[in-house]
Amino acid sequence: MKLNNGLLALEEDYVFSEVSRRVRRFASQNPDARLISLGIGDVRGPICPAVTRAMRQAVADQARQRTFHGYGPEQGYQFLRQAVAAALTQRGAPVPPRDIFISDGAKTDLGGIFDLFAPGGAVLLCDPTYPAVRDDCRMRGMRPVSLPGTEANGFLPLPPAGDGEVDAVYLCSPANPTGAVYDRDQLAAWVEYARSREALLIFDSAYESFITDPKLPRSIYEIPGAKNCAVEIGSFSKVAGFTGTRCGYTVFPTELQVRGVSLQGLWRRRLASRSNGVAYVVQRGAAAVYSPAGRQQTARALAVYRENSRRLAAALTAAGLPHWGGQHSPYLWLKCPRGLSSWGFFDFLLQYGNLVGTPGIGFGPMGEGYFRLSAFGDPASVEQACDRLPRTLEFLR
Structure with a gap:
């Protein structure tokens, strides 16, 4: 063995x-x-009460033949995908429901996304960064390349110079652990870099709900051209207290392709083999987060x-x-x-x-x-x- x-x-x-x-x-x-x-x-x-009320109703649904739900769609129920898409659109990052994929949390998708790559590829990671991402790279045979985050650059590394081959870039904003937030110009530079290198930009927006300055972007899709190079991974853990309930989402834009291959199609096919979806009760609770x-x-x-x-x-x-x-x-x-x-x-x-x-x-x-x-x-x-x-x-x- x-x-x-x-x-x-x-x-x-x-x-x-x-x-x-x-x-x-x-x-x-x-x-x-x-x-x-x-x-x-x-x-x-x-x-919060609105969410737990929705989850109690969903549990009651499961107790009745007429409203019982068995296996759900791997990509998530349409009611939650629509709610996530509407929230992103309201924030100035228009995304259709077909591009939303529901998961049991951001950590799961951050690890699984490296299934898209051939072993040996280079992944740019800010250093310091969320340690699970570096581990995920290594477990899947990828090569993490550190981008130094220092006091001099405000712990917000910008694209490196040089012509080295890059397969993916991982950014988290607001960043874990430093709390630093990229502005629009800085993210625009990363989008341009990813597009020029045909690299996938993985944008972790788990803490976007803490941004209060409207001038700071909460989604990568507020940046022109991002749909051609970026996926965004979101979470209900911090905004709604779902750390123990587990629910998140990943956005794979239809426009995102590599050498004519749809990454959304690859992700959908991967989910068909790897997942039976997130529990109906949890998804009903997550949708209630977006209610008034x-x-x-x-x-x-x-x-x-x-x-x-x-x-x-x-x-x-x-x-x-x-x-x-x-x-x-x-x-x-x-x-x-x-x-x-x-x-x-x-x-x-x-x-x-x-x-x-x-x-x-x-x-x-x-x-x-x-x-x-x-x-x-x-x-x-x-x-x-x-x-x-x-x-x-x-x-x-």
């Missing part, structure tokens, strides 16, 4: 698994510690996380720690004080402040010396964390 060399080459522990391991060990040794987690990007608030009540209720939940971001940013400023993100993102990216390494600062915060974050090195080599905090917490815990942070840093003086 021959094993997958790409899988064998992965680091033994995924960064969030190692965070959990260290936290469990500390908690077992310090049972009285009151830990506050600002680490993993998991929401804390419940799913759903929009109002999810907006209130997002406002809580935005306020958490504001408080954390104010605490970091008061503590004199350079930081980025937070304004249009649930993540704050800070520079570790006193030259501490990422894991060194993690252990310091855990021991002296009983605070949990995510070490930057887990997002790539360029993340060393940086640290990510998440605003996905309940307000009371975030307020306590903001009080603890300056007192904790006193131990470094």
Whole structure:
């Protein structure tokens, strides 16, 4: 039996698994510690009433012969595809329902999209970036090529010079982990680059709902020419609290072709073999996110996380720690004080402040010396964390 060399080459522990391991060990040794987690990007608030009401009705549908649903369409029910398309169109990114494909979350499609490529191809990844994407590249025999994100470029790398062959580019905006957001001109440069190289631009818009400035694009399809080179992967996890319910979508424009081959057609064929679709109950809940009540209720939940971001940013400023993100993102990216390494600062915060974050090195080599905090917490815990942070840093003086 021959094993997958790409899988064998992965680091033994995924960064969030190692965070959990260290936290469990500390908690077992310090049972009285009151830990506050600002680490993993998991929401804390419940799913809103409009969504749960729709899901209860969908469960009732499944209990009646007349309204029972078995296998659904692999690409998603039309009612949800229409709702997603209408929302994108309303935001200035017109997309027809036929281009929408429903999934059980952005992470699934981010991994699966590399099935489209022959092994050995090059994928440009911002560094630091969401670590699962780099792992997905390696597992499928692709070659990740890092684009350094630095303080000098605002953690927003632009297209590289040179004529090297490129198969795909992965961008996340607002970015995980740095919270940086590409503007229209910057995304236009990436669209031009992808089209000139006949490369696929993979645009991760999981955090688009945190953008409040109308001048900043929330969809790649707000950029002219993007439908000829880009797919967009969206999620209900953060906007509607679906981290445990699981639903997302990917947009494959009809215009997107490579050497005369429709990528939408390839994706549709892949889904036919790989998926039986997302549960009817979940899709009904996701569609309710776009109802008038759903929009109002999810907006209130997002406002809580935005306020958490504001408080954390104010605490970091008061503590004199350079930081980025937070304004249009649930993540704050800070520079570790006193030259501490990422894991060194993690252990310091855990021991002296009983605070949990995510070490930057887990997002790539360029993340060393940086640290990510998440605003996905309940307000009371975030307020306590903001009080603890300056007192904790006193131990470094």
